Amino acid sequence: xxxxxxxxxxxxxxxxxxxxxxxxxxxxxxxxxxxxxxxxxxxxxxxxxxxxxxxxxxxxxxxxxxxxxxxxxxxxxxxxxxxxxxxxxxxxxxxxxxxxxxxxxxxxxxxxxxxxxxxxxxxxxxxxxxxxxxxxxxxxxxxxxxxxxxxxxxxxxxxxxxxxxxxxxxxxxxxxxxxxxxxxxxxxxxxxxxxxxxxxxxxxxxxxxxxxxxxxxxxxxxxxxxxxxxxxxxxxxxxxxxxxxxxxxxxxxxxxxxxxxxxxxxxxxxxxxxxxxxxxxxxxxxxxxxxxxxxxxxxxxxxxxxxxxxxxxxxxxxxxxxxxxxxxxxxxxxxxxxxxxxxxxxxxxxxxxxx
Amino acid sequence: xxxxxxxxxxxxxxxxxxxxxxxxxxxxxxxxxxxxxxxxxxxxxxxxxxxxxxxxxxxxxxxxxxxxxxxxxxxxxxxxxxxxxxxxxxxxxxxxxxxxxxxxxxxxxxxxxxxxxxxxxxxxxxxxxxxxxxxxxxxxxxxxxxxxxxxxxxxxxxxxxxxxxxxxxxxxxxxxxxxxxxxxxxxxxxxxxxxxxxxxxxxxxxxxxxxxxxxxxxxxxxxxxxxxxxxxxxxxxxxxxxxxxxxxxxxxxxxxxxxxxxxxxxxxxxxxxxxxxxxxxxxxxxxxxxxxxxxxxxxxxxxxxxxxxxxxxxx
Numbered sequence: 298x299x300x301x302x303x304x305x306x307x308x309x310x311x312x313x314x315x316x317x318x319x320x321x322x323x324x325x326x327x328x329x330x331x332x333x334x335x336x337x338x339x340x341x342x343x344x345x346x347x348x349x350x351x352x353x354x355x356x357x358x359x360x361x362x363x364x365x366x367x368x369x370x371x372x373x374x375x376x377x378x379x380x381x382x383x384x385x386x387x388x389x390x391x392x393x394x395x396x397x398x399x400x401x402x403x404x405x406x407x408x409x410x411x412x413x414x415x416x417x418x419x420x421x422x423x424x425x426x427x428x429x430x431x432x433x434x435x436x437x438x439x440x441x442x443x444x445x446x447x448x449x450x451x452x453x454x455x456x457x458x459x460x461x462x463x464x465x466x467x468x469x470x471x472x473x474x475x476x477x478x479x480x481x482x483x484x485x486x487x488x489x490x491x492x493x494x495x496x497x498x499x500x501x502x503x504x505x506x507x508x509x510x511x512x513x514x515x516x517x518x519x520x521x522x523x524x525x526x527x528x529x530x531x532x533x534x535x536x537x538x539x540x541x542x543x544x545x546x547x548x549x550x551x552x553x554x555x556x557x558x559x560x561x562x563x564x565x566x567x568x569x570x571x572x573x574x575x576x577x578x579x580x581x582x583x584x585x586x587x588x589x590x591x592x593x594x595x596x597x598x599x600x601x602x603x604x605x606x607x608x609x610x611x612x613x614x615x616x617x618x619x620x621x622x623x624x625x626x627x628x629x630x631x632x633x634x635x636x637x638x639x640x641x642x643x644x645x646x647x648x649x650x651x652x
Numbered sequence: 653x654x655x656x657x658x659x660x661x662x663x664x665x666x667x668x669x670x671x672x673x674x675x676x677x678x679x680x681x682x683x684x685x686x687x688x689x690x691x692x693x694x695x696x697x698x699x700x701x702x703x704x705x706x707x708x709x710x711x712x713x714x715x716x717x718x719x720x721x722x723x724x725x726x727x728x729x730x731x732x733x734x735x736x737x738x739x740x741x742x743x744x745x746x747x748x749x750x751x752x753x754x755x756x757x758x759x760x761x762x763x764x765x766x767x768x769x770x771x772x773x774x775x776x777x778x779x780x781x782x783x784x785x786x787x788x789x790x791x792x793x794x795x796x797x798x799x800x801x802x803x804x805x806x807x808x809x810x811x812x813x814x815x816x817x818x819x820x821x822x823x824x825x826x827x828x829x830x831x832x833x834x835x836x837x838x839x840x841x842x843x844x845x846x847x848x849x850x851x852x853x854x855x856x857x858x859x860x861x862x863x864x865x866x867x868x869x870x871x872x873x874x875x876x877x878x879x880x881x882x883x884x885x886x887x888x889x890x891x892x893x894x895x896x897x898x899x900x901x902x903x904x905x906x907x908x909x910x911x912x913x914x915x916x917x918x919x920x921x922x923x924x925x926x927x928x929x930x931x932x933x934x935x936x937x938x939x940x941x942x943x944x945x946x947x948x949x950x951x952x953x954x955x956x957x958x959x960x961x962x963x964x965x966x967x
Contacts, residue, residue, distance in 0.1 A: 351858070360888075536691070541865040542858075542859070542861060543862045546858050557888065559888070577878070624684060628918035632683040632684070635683060
């Protein structure tokens with residue numbers, strides 16, 4: 298495992314070199330918020346941010362993605378044939394992604410990249426992406442990554458971890474993809490491994506100490522699914538929900554989509570758009586019947602999926618990396634940490650008054 | 653305004669104990685700074701969880717739609733006007749409600765405060781005129797007047813227009829407010845400038861529909877945006893579809909919107925879609941001298957006809 302040292306002033310030079318062979322995505326402050334954006338040539342990222350308003354999931358899994366196109370024009374040889382859209386999936390790099398957001402791609406991968414099914418769009422985009430993480434030195438009060446199997450310096454899912462120290466960035470190369478990108482960037486000044494390792498460990502401990510939220514997930518697996526489904530607290534939990542899609546759209550681990558065909562004259566496309574289990578339309582049947590007909594059903598589904606069904610199905614922990622975005626963005630302050638605790642302690646006698 | 657809470661609790665507990673209502677709709681303390689959560693207090697004990705401060709900007713009338721219980725509802729000026737609108741539009745019966753009126757001094761804009769502060773805010777407290785913001789290594793006192801939600805800064809109906817109980821003396825209504833300075837600027841733009849302006853305004857929309865769902869007016873069982881047989885609006889991020897959603901929604905609110913600000917407040921990406929609804933509000937006032945939700949006895953201008961209605965648009 299190599300660790301390179303990058304002088305702070307030289308970071309942008311390295312990015313310029315990477316940009317010669319990769320499309321670059323990085324946080325940029327636009328209007329009120331930081332968000333990930335494709336950098337124009339010579340554009341510098343703004344790495345002075347807590348976390349981005351929206352997660353970077355759209356870089357690999359766009360909110361609207363064209364899958365196929367077709368033509369009904371019979372003068373064309375290929376009329377009435379659904380053709381895959383030509384997308385080159387050229388190499389791209391995400392600079393400054395937080396470790397929580399990088400780990401989120403692994404959780405999403407359990408759905409999009411399985412032994413039985415591989416989602417070609419997601420898999421190709423993911424494989425063409427190199428993730429250069431920026432260790433988190435100031436977690437928000439709503440962050441709970443350490444309780445969600447992740448952390449401010451978590452390496453899982455990253456290709457390179459950047460850790461900012463007083464004078465420089467340390468770049469810890471974690472994968473072959475990372476090594477390739479480091480070479481493209483010209484990051485080749487080795488840091489003293491023992492000293493750098495110590496600095497990274499110190500940064501990690503300092504950041505972890507700032508995370509005050511305590512969320513327990515240890516009981517979720519053992520609780521009976523049907524009992525949890527029937528728990529009385531869902532009424533209280535869902536009361537304030539307005540069933541908008543904010544939580545699911547800002548979430549780095551929500552993956553659901555809806556497929557739509559759109560025609561324009563004699564040609565058209567088949568595309569997929571992010572969908573949300575908060576929307577009634579998500580589950581409505583062709584008959585008009587909706588098996589998740591009330592907001593209680595929908596709110597329960599979101600939390601049961603993230604904190605119970607996912608846990609049971611994949612056995613890799615909860616479907617959440619603790620980034621806290623849904624907590625910060627929910628218009629009515631529904632807080633997954635509170636609900637996770639209600640679920641986790643259900644049946645242990647602690648739940649009844651917590652609601 | 654924080655001094656209201658004792659009285660709110662007293663009235664709420666009394667209504668519940670006397671079985672005048674089945675529940676009281678108010679707010680409980682949020683889990684993060686500058687947020688409270690709408691809350692349904694069902695027992696006199698639940699009443700202890702109620703809070704009142706400058707973070708109660710959500711419009712509680714939104715939670716009344718088609719409810720069957722008798723409900724006590726804590727209502728600011730704007731909430732009360734939306735309750736009236738709900739009654740006029742048959743979404744709840746006036747007899748079902750005990751309106752606990754709260755003279756309002758405005759709600760604070762958490763996005764504005766966040767943008768004024770470097771670093772994360774961990775605690776916010778308030779007194780009558782000041783908001784004290786604390787975080788790691790800083791403490792700053794802000795004048796509440798400077799950090800109000802824009803709709804509150806422009807509000808001319810702070811006192812509830814319809815109520816059964818009043819929590820405190822009425823507050824002085826703001827006078828000489830120019831409510832439409834920004835709207836006139838847009839009106840003065842050329843069509844091409846408007847196109848660019850609105851494209852830019854909605855460019856960050858993620859179609860989460862928080863604006864629509866936070867709005868007490870948007871109670872349609874199936875919104876035109878969700879209609880699939882036939883489908884009226886594309887579902888993707890195409891800018892025409894995004895704008896179609898926002899413009900059509902605004903038109904559906906014409907003559908009904910009270911500018912409570914719930915839509916803008918709910919937006920996770922900070923879009924000021926009130927620029928659309930306020931244009932229609934302005935037109936309704938200019939054409940019909942109409943302000944929404946001011947009386948249970950008046951029908952809204954778009955479902956009535958009067959011989960004197962302006963008809964200059966008929967060429």
